[in-house]
Amino acid sequence: xxxxxDGPAAxxxxxxxxxxxxxxxFHHLDTGLTYRAAAKALLDAGLPLDDEAIAExxxxxxxxxxxxxxxxxxxxxxxxxxxxxxxxxxxxxLVEAQRRFAGKTPxxxxxxxxxxxxxxxxxxxKLYVTASVAVRARRRYEEIxxxxxxxxxxxxxxxxxRRDERDMGRTDSPLKxxxxxxxxxxxxMSIEAAFQKAKSIVDTALSRNA
Ligand code: DC
Numbered sequence: 001x002x003x004x005x006d007g008p009a010a011x012x013x014x015x016x017x018x019x020x021x022x023x024x025x026f027h028h029l030d031t032g033l034t035y036r037a038a039a040k041a042l043l044d045a046g047l048p049l050d051d052e053a054i055a056e057x058x059x060x061x062x063x064x065x066x067x068x069x070x071x072x073x074x075x076x077x078x079x080x081x082x083x084x085x086x087x088x089x090x091x092x093x094l095v096e097a098q099r100r101f102a103g104k105t106p107x108x109x110x111x112x113x114x115x116x117x118x119x120x121x122x123x124x125x126k127l128y129v130t131a132s133v134a135v136r137a138r139r140r141y142e143e144i145x146x147x148x149x150x151x152x153x154x155x156x157x158x159x160x161x162r163r164d165e166r167d168m169g170r171t172d173s174p175l176k177x178x179x180x181x182x183x184x185x186x187x188x189m190s191i192e193a194a195f196q197k198a199k200s201i202v203d204t205a206l207s208r209n210a
Contacts, residue, residue, distance in 0.1 A: 001024075001026065001106065001107035001108075001124065001125075001205075001206065001209065002102050002107065002108055002110070002120050002122075002123040002124065002125070003017075003020060003026070003107070003108070003109040003110070003123065003125045003126075003127070003202060004110055004111075004115035004116040004119070004120050004123040004125065004126045004127070004178070004181075005017045005020075005109065005110070005111040005112075005115065005126075005127045005128075005129060006111070006112060006113055006114065006115050006116050006117070006126075006127070006128050006129070006175065006177065006178070006181070007111075007113075007127075007128055007129035007130050007175075008113075008130060008136065008160075008163070008164050008167060008168075008175060009078075009136065009160055009163045009164070009167070010131075010136040010137070010139060010140045010160055011129045011130050011131050011136055011186065012129060012131070012139070012186050012191055012194065013111045013127075013129040014030055014032075014111055015191055016111075016127075016129060016191070016194055016195060016198055017030065017109045017110075017111035019195050020109050020195075020198060020199070020202060021108075021109040023199065024107060024109075024202065024206075025106065025107075026106065026107035026108055026109050027101065027104045027107070027108045027109070028108070028109045028110075028111075029064065029098065029101045029102075029108065029109070029110045029111075030067070030069070030111055030112070031094070031098050031110055031111065031112030031113075031115065031119070032081070032111075032112055032113075033067040033069060033072050034059075034062055034064065034067065034094045034097065034098065035081040035082075035084065035085045035090075035094065036067075036072040036073075036077050036078065036080075036081040037062045037063075037066075037067055037072060038055065038058045038059040038061075038062050038081070038084060038090060038094065039077055039080035039081040039083070039084055040071070040072060040077050040080070041058045041061065041062070042054070042055060042058050042080065042084070043076070043077065043080055045058075049080055049083045049084055050083070052087045052088075052089050052090065053089070055084045055087055055089070055090045056087070056089035056090050056092075056093050059084075059089075059090045059093035059094050060093045062093075062094065062097065064097055064098075064101055078163075082163060082166050082167065085113075085167075085170070086166070086170045086171075086172065087172075088172045091114075091172055091173055095114075095118065095119050098110060098112075098115075098119050099119060099120070102119065102120050102123075113167055113173070113175040114173040114174075114175070116128070116177070116178035116180075116181050117173065117176065117177075117178045118173045121178070124205045124208075124209060125182075125201060125202055125205045126178050126180055126181040126182065127181060127182050127184055127198055127201065128177035128178070128181040128182070128183050128184065129184045129186060129194070130183070130184070130185055130186070130187075131185060131186045131187040132187045133157065133160050133161050133164065134157065135186075135187045136160050137153060137156045137157040137159075137160045138153070140156050140160065141153045141156050144156075182201055184197060184198065
């Protein structure tokens with residue numbers, strides 16, 4: 001069983017994917033972390049972010065078992081990741097590793113930007129989780145403030161918008177819902193309500209496969 005979850009930055013798809021994986025005892029991969037790991041390796045080595053061959057070599061070395069969310073969630077790593085994510089050779093390398101992960105038993109939940117469209121087009125469950133830019137910026141702002149940090153809402157809003165433009169505007173595997181994806185707009189929905197909705201979709205797919 002493969003569950004593909006896509007959507008823009010800060011839509012809540014990561015939280016949803018983790019909860020679904022926990023509920024069903026499936027493996028979970030946040031594919032954004034694979035782009036981030038390759039980007040971090042380049043930054044750490046002082047290598048350029050605009051050389052496709054060098055970036056591909058780094059992408060091929062990414063170990064899916066060693067992805068540390070706390071370290072990789074840094075803002076500058078996300079920026080660097082979105083730059084190398086436009087490179088077809090980088091995407092090919094990471095997609096190969098992601099497909100191997102998707103084959104794990106008894107099932108796998110993958111979340112990202114192109115899971116339902118490119119990585120696992122045959123996944124029996126595809127969710128596209130989204131929310132308005134304002135709602136996503138507000139959630140990210142509150143997350144930072146609740147964690148004791150200081151944040152600038154307007155800067156976060158602009159950042160979310162810019163990230164969307166880069167993810168949706170690239171030529172290779174742009175962010176978009178798969179034709180057969182179930183659209184989950186969480187702008188006016190709690191995470192709990194989104195989870196219940198997602199769970200009922202997965203349950204239906206599981207009973208169909210049984
Ligand atoms: O979801 P995130 O912020 O961790 O993703 C980091 C960058 O990686 C983001 O700009 C988009 C890119 N990405 C991608 O192109 N394809 C994926 N499947 C996941 C992330």
